[in-house]
Amino acid sequence: MTGGALEVLEPGLLTLVEDLGRPGWAHIGVGRSGAADAGALRLANRLVANDEGAAGLEVLLGGLRLRAVGDVTVALAGARGPTWLDDRPVGHEAVLELRSGAELRLGTVTSGLRTYVAVRGGIDVPAVLGSRSTDQLAALGPAPLRAGDVLAVGPAPAGWPVVDLAPVPDLPDRVELPVVPGPHADWFDDVLARLQAGEWHVTPATNRVAVRLTGPVLARTSDATGRELPSEGLVLGAVQVPPDGQPVVFGVDHPVTGGYPVVAVVRRYAHGRLAQVRPGDRVSFVHGRASV
Amino acid sequence: MTDARAPRVVPYGDDAVLVELPGLAEVRALDDAVRAARATDPDAAGIVDQVPAARTLLLRVREDADPGALPVERWWAARSSRAAEADARDVTITVDYDGPDLADVARLTGLTVDEVVARHTGAQYTVAFGGFMAGFAYLVGLDPALRVPRLDSPRERVPAGSVAIADEFSAVYPAATPGGWRLLGRCEQTLFDVDREPPALLQPGTRVRFVAS
Numbered sequence: 323m324t325g326g327a328l329e330v331l332e333p334g335l336l337t338l339v340e341d342l343g344r345p346g347w348a349h350i351g352v353g354r355s356g357a358a359d360a361g362a363l364r365l366a367n368r369l370v371a372n373d374e375g376a377a378g379l380e381v382l383l384g385g386l387r388l389r390a391v392g393d394v395t396v397a398l399a400g401a402r403g404p405t406w407l408d409d410r411p412v413g414h415e416a417v418l419e420l421r422s423g424a425e426l427r428l429g430t431v432t433s434g435l436r437t438y439v440a441v442r443g444g445i446d447v448p449a450v451l452g453s454r455s456t457d458q459l460a461a462l463g464p465a466p467l468r469a470g471d472v473l474a475v476g477p478a479p480a481g482w483p484v485v486d487l488a489p490v491p492d493l494p495d496r497v498e499l500p501v502v503p504g505p506h507a508d509w510f511d512d513v514l515a516r517l518q519a520g521e522w523h524v525t526p527a528t529n530r531v532a533v534r535l536t537g538p539v540l541a542r543t544s545d546a547t548g549r550e551l552p553s554e555g556l557v558l559g560a561v562q563v564p565p566d567g568q569p570v571v572f573g574v575d576h577p578v579t580g581g582y583p584v585v586a587v588v589r590r591y592a593h594g595r596l597a598q599v600r601p602g603d604r605v606s607f608v609h610g611r612a613s614v
Numbered sequence: 615m616t617d618a619r620a621p622r623v624v625p626y627g628d629d630a631v632l633v634e635l636p637g638l639a640e641v642r643a644l645d646d647a648v649r650a651a652r653a654t655d656p657d658a659a660g661i662v663d664q665v666p667a668a669r670t671l672l673l674r675v676r677e678d679a680d681p682g683a684l685p686v687e688r689w690w691a692a693r694s695s696r697a698a699e700a701d702a703r704d705v706t707i708t709v710d711y712d713g714p715d716l717a718d719v720a721r722l723t724g725l726t727v728d729e730v731v732a733r734h735t736g737a738q739y740t741v742a743f744g745g746f747m748a749g750f751a752y753l754v755g756l757d758p759a760l761r762v763p764r765l766d767s768p769r770e771r772v773p774a775g776s777v778a779i780a781d782e783f784s785a786v787y788p789a790a791t792p793g794g795w796r797l798l799g800r801c802e803q804t805l806f807d808v809d810r811e812p813p814a815l816l817q818p819g820t821r822v823r824f825v826a827s
Contacts, residue, residue: 348663348674350751350806350814351744450808460748462808505624505632553745555665555672557630579667579745587627590677 326392326422326475328441333467334385334428339445340438341377344453344462348578354558355457358530358574358597359436362400365488366440369397369417371481376444377454379467381437384428386467388439390420394475395442395483399490401434401598416487433493434598442483446476458530459575497599499571499588500610501561505554506583509546510563513585516540517561517607522569526601530575533599539567540585553579559588559596561607571596621671623686630674631681638742638754641666644686645818647693648673657685666743666818702740704821707786709735709777711826713797715765719779722762731826733757734798739784739822744814749788749806751816756784768794775800777824784824786816 330337340363343356357363357380364374379386384403398405398414405412406427412418414437420426428437447454447464456463467473507513522537540563542549556562556579560572564582571588572580573596588596589610599605621644622634635641645666651658660679665672675681711731720727739755746752756779764780769792772778776787778795787793788805805815816822 345662345674347813348665348672349744350812350817351746351748352813354663451813462748502625502627505626505634552668552670554632554667554670555630555674557627557672557674559627577745578665579743584626590628 326390326394328394328445328473328475329389329391330467330469330471330473331387331389331425332385332469333471334381334383336382337386337467338380338456338458339377339447339464339467339473340380340455341453342375343455343574344451344457347451348555351578352451352460352462353457353576353578354574355453355455355460355463356574357438357455359400359438359594361594362436363438363440365415365490366397366399366438367444369399369415369483369485369488370395370440370442371479371483372440372442372444373479376440376476377447378441378445379439381428381439383435384431384437386428386439388426390422390424390426391472392422394420396420396426397440398428399438399440399488401431401437402492403431403433403437404429413487415490417483417485435600436597441475443476443478446474457575459577493595493598497595497603497605498608499596499605500592501586501588501607502610504561504584504586506551507585509542509549509583510540510585511543513540514609517569517586518609521604521606524599524601524603524605528599528601530573532573532576533571533596533605535569535571535605537568540569541567546583551581551583553581556580556584557587559590559593560584561586561588573597621686621690623684625682626672629677629681630672631684631686633671633673633686635669635671637669641669641671642740642742642819643693644671644690647689651689651692655689657683658689660684665745667745668743702819702821704823705815706823706825707777707801707803708827709799709801709824711799713776713778713799715796716798719760719762719796719798723759725759730760730798733760734779734784735824735826739824741816741818741820741822742783743818744816747788747791749814749816751785751814751818751820753784753816753822754782756782762796764794765796768792772797773800775802775805777801
């Protein structure tokens with residue numbers, strides 16, 4: 323049995339199809355991509371009994387309107403905002419049954435940046451190099467959603483949802499990114515201490531490629547001033563410092579290589595938090611020694 | 615006895631290590647050794663991506679694997695140039711040498727245009743690494759006489775298939791993009807196609823020759 327479809331009435335600012343990405347191709351210049359907040363996509367998928375890696379929708383700042391074509395089951399996770407099923411307010415991290423013709427509407431998000439919509443059966447678009455993710459840097463995968471698109475839903479998985487909702491704490495107001503030293507921490511004066519002492523603002527030039535910060539300038543040691551770095555591989559969460567001294571924290575669509583020193587790396591457990599910072603947010607760094 | 619060329623393994627977050635090496639030849643050798651290990655060695659099973667660059671090899675592992683446990687020294691000790699050469703693919707690229715920078719390259723190198731073409735087609739190249747965009751490959755093996763700097767200001771649009779040189783490298787642009795390399799000519803081959811196996815015509819280790827059309 324096929325799983326119906328979702329018709330896009332309004333895409334909002336930017337809605338992309340994302341799964342858990344496209345590992346294994348970095349050596350030919352194709353990055354990992356995938357859901358920026360992979361934990362949120364996984365949770366939404368689990369709620370509708372999908373495989374955790376099924377393709378869902380990544381909605382930037384809300385504003386998405388969808389109409390069910392056939393009966394479909396969805397769940398939302400990630401950034402919070404008011405949400406309606408027809409005229410009825412509904413919650414996030416909950417299993418939502420949409421009758422054919424029902425309309426799901428996401429208001430402007432009030433906390434976080436990216437909301438994930440999982441649909442039971444997954445969004446069924448063609449895979450590119452093994453993934454249905456949109457990579458905005460490499461321009462691979464499905465185009466951003468447009469009004470009028472009809473997204474096919476894949477065959478329903480064998481399992482059924484086992485819970486109606488998953489309690490998830492609100493995002494803390496203060497963003498603290500736990501970091502460990504990166505490969506070129508020693509090019510800078512006491513950089514971990516400076517990262518922990520300072521506070522930065524997230525700039526509007528932030529996207530899936532990188533979170534760009536503005537704040538105290540990180541200065542190189544006198545030995546490392548003017549030193550050139552041949553390009554080298556990058557990872558998600560790498561904190562790179564270009565010549566202007568303002569840190570750039572790489573996201574899922576990061577280039578596969580980069581030519582500026584990486585002074586620190588955000589711990590894996592905070593990658594989802596990194597994906598939810600908004601332009602204007604204040605960000606600080608903490609030493610990421612301890613796991614949580 | 616310490617091996618001056620031995621790799622230095624640097625932690626790089628929870629999912630990766632960066633292996634630092636003296637130069638391209640050592641990167642090439644370790645990259646091939648790790649790729650060979652991934653086919654046979656259970657200790658390499660956690661690797662999901664390996665990214666060679668000019669002096670480093672990045673190894674990224676699955677979330678349930680420990681990058682610090684990768685036996686990089688053992689793979690380094692087991693490296694062999696012979697095995698890699700036997701496996702390497704050979705690609706010949708046919709070039710129309712009519713690029714907009716051909717005359718400038720001749721002037722900068724003190725050669726004639728014909729000599730530039732002869733030297734570019736006379737060399738055997740190897741893909742050292744990728745990285746700038748999907749399917750882009752940095753080719754080493756360029757005749758040192760053709761070493762020229764990048765353009766002072768990049769072009770807004772380099773056409774797909776442009777064959778170019780800059781510094782010690784040659785390359786072919788897989789798709790139209792802004793770019794600062796000096797363009798010698800164009801080729802018809804498709805460098806990157808997601809529906810082809812392998813999708814990239816040129817991948818690390820591939821040997822390349824250019825011939826004039």
